[in-house]
Amino acid sequence: MPIFQSLANQCLHIRPCQNADIFNSSDEDTKRKYSEVLCAFLCIAHVLPLAQKSQGLLDQIYNGQRDERWQGHFHKRWTLDGWNDHIIQPARDAVLEYYKVRTKSQFLQ
């Protein structure tokens, strides 16, 4: 399996901190971990749309397009409820918009 899909599949099963209340009531160590996860997410959300011109990425996505489970659930599972601030949201929208355009209609149903 291409490495991108493999990593994306693993990422699907992870849900970062769900809301600000959980974050604020956590101890420092947990805050640090949540913060690092969010930071990594932010970078992915920023750079993924920029990577769309990569033939390598398109090949990896479409070679495995029969894997409906991955494409159908990518946007649904990768959420940050409670974190949709003015920075995260546009970055995430850009990612989701990219996949909405690129994903075949049957996978969106």
Add this chain to the structure above:
Amino acid sequence: MERTPSPEFHVYSEIIKRCLTEDPVCTPALQKELSVLSLQKIYVICEIYDVTSSFWEILSAIFEMLHRQVRRNGLRDIRTLTIKFQNLEDQYPHLFSEFSAVCFHAFDKVEPDITLTVLLYNKQYSHRLQLHVTHPASAFCIHVLPKLKEKIRLDINMIVTTHPQWQNFALSGQHYLSVVLYFMGKYLYYSSSVK
């Protein structure tokens, strides 16, 4: 296919080993070896053994050692220090001139060098990824390539911003893909530590 280390590799590995020791002293013998050291050869060797990430650590160590050699002389006067650094570059011009060539080679490969690419991405976009101080994600930032010393980051930044061909470092889709994979790995790593 079994890889047989070349004689050159052994020579370089010895130099590298000494450079990476805790507080290496730039002895005359080591100075002599450094005078013929080729960063390009080291990079090629690292490529052959699929350990290019080590190259940047080695480079970082070599540069740090050279600069430490300057500082060790107890120089406080910034003017003298600048002259000493200049001397250093004069003494090892091949190292400093090769550095940009190695960077361009690493950047232009079919599969771009991940370390250099992530550093360049960080350099070009870090200002856009800065968050409000109140944002939870800004409490603790990801340390990009934490193994690398600050010196090498500055040297790379310098190359990127001052080299006449710096425009050639424009990141392509393939580079961004490398960065995505890097941060996905980070995401998985950090997530695994969250309960």
